[in-house]
Amino acid sequence: MERLSLSNAAFEGDNNAYLFADGSAVTLIDTGDWMATTREQLETALSQHGLGLADIDRILLTHWHHDHCGLAGEIQAESGADVYVHAADAALVEGDEAAWNAMDDRYRQYFEKWGMPEDKQAALRERLTDGETTVETPTVTTFEDGETFSVTDSDLEVVHTSGHAAGLCMFEAAIDGERQVFAGDALLPVYTPNVGGADIRVDRPLEKYLRALQGIVDADYDRAWPGHRTPIDDPAGRAQYIIEHHEERSWRVLNALDRRGSCDTWTVSADLFGELEDIHILHGPGEAYAHLEHLAREGTVVREGTEYRLADGVADALTELEGERWPLAY
Template identity: 80%
Template structure:
């Protein structure tokens, strides 16, 4: 197995494609985005190994976001490669018009509920729609949690880790005498993947993501191969760090409501993240919504229309707790 770094303009840093070519077939996990520079980089990396797009037999996708699946259609067009993705993301990867229309309708509803200004809504939707129209989409084969696939001298096991995306999946494997996992965007070495905005189809996004992180802790992997940047040598420690990060963020959300009084998601986002541009216009309020929704179900926050306020007695508990942190349940 070899890691192929691919450039990406997104803040997460370089994407990774993972190549298996030491058996009787050529297999990729993720492909990078659809940009010309990314295609050139992937073609060059394959050429160094006497391979081309036409030699690729199978592609396994971690999820539907274009920086992970963007070249799958072009590769399939040249090679006839079979493309696999979780059933929840399959319609989006295939470019199903009804699935995308439902996504945009849901996004628009959330944008209104969050209190996103109309100009920001228009710019964001235009950016996302423009990206979709440039992608050559593949025909896909859907998989489910727990399915296994023989690849080279190892076996990939699907581990569904919804939160960042409805179909986000990791691939568990054992090689080099170690328990390893291709973690996609479920576990990243520098940034924490967005929850709430990155895929508005996900119900209870923060709860689901926290559960996935705890499962990573419990699994005891020796190494994680993420969708962006360098390998992670202590996946459990990184997962615990992200859990702590979300506990800290929930504390900050409660503090914002304590200081600002009843307010909408957009106002909480501005307090947490300041002014936002580009795709962050989606990620900031999405992340804030994920925490507000989680705290609402925990009973510490009450929603009234599009605004949220602290539940009765919570302000006193916050004042009494000083620097203590409340543990998030999931």
């Protein structure tokens, strides 16, 4: 297996694609985005292993975000490669017009529900369509949790980890006598993957992501190969850190409601993250909304229309637990 590093201007850092070249089917996990510079980098990296795009037989996608699947259509057009993705993300990867229109409608509904100001909505729509171009999209074959793909001397088993994206999946494998996992954006070494804004189709995104993280803790992998940046040598420890990060963020959400009283998602987001620009205009309130809805289901927060307030008695509990994490159920 070879890790191919591909540039990415986004805050997560360089993307990774993973190459399995020695099996019966030359396989690539993720492709990088659709930019011409990324294609050049991928071609250069493949050439160092005596391969070109035309030699790729199979592409396994971790999820639908363009920085992970952007070149899948071009590679398929050149090589005839089979492209696989979880069923929940298939329509978006294939560029299905109805699926993307439904996503756009959902964005508009959520921007209003969150209380996002008009100028921020306009700036975000401009960001989401910036550099929009015609991208060659692939025809995909879907997979589900538990399916396996043979590569080199091992099998890759699909582990569905919804939260950051509806169809986000990892691929678990036994490599060099170790339990390893290709984690996509389920586990990143520096940033905590956004929940709530990164895929607004996901119902109960924080609950699902916390469950996925606990699964990583329980699996106790020897190594994780993330979708961005460098390998993670203690996946369980990193997953536990992110669980605790979300518990701490829930405390901050409750604290914001305690200080501000009843308020909407955008106000809570501003309290957590301050002034937002670029893609963070989406990710900030999305994350706040995911936490607010999760806490509402737990009964510690009450939603009234588009505003949230602390449930009766929670303010006293906050005082008693000051300095501790807020324990999240999932």
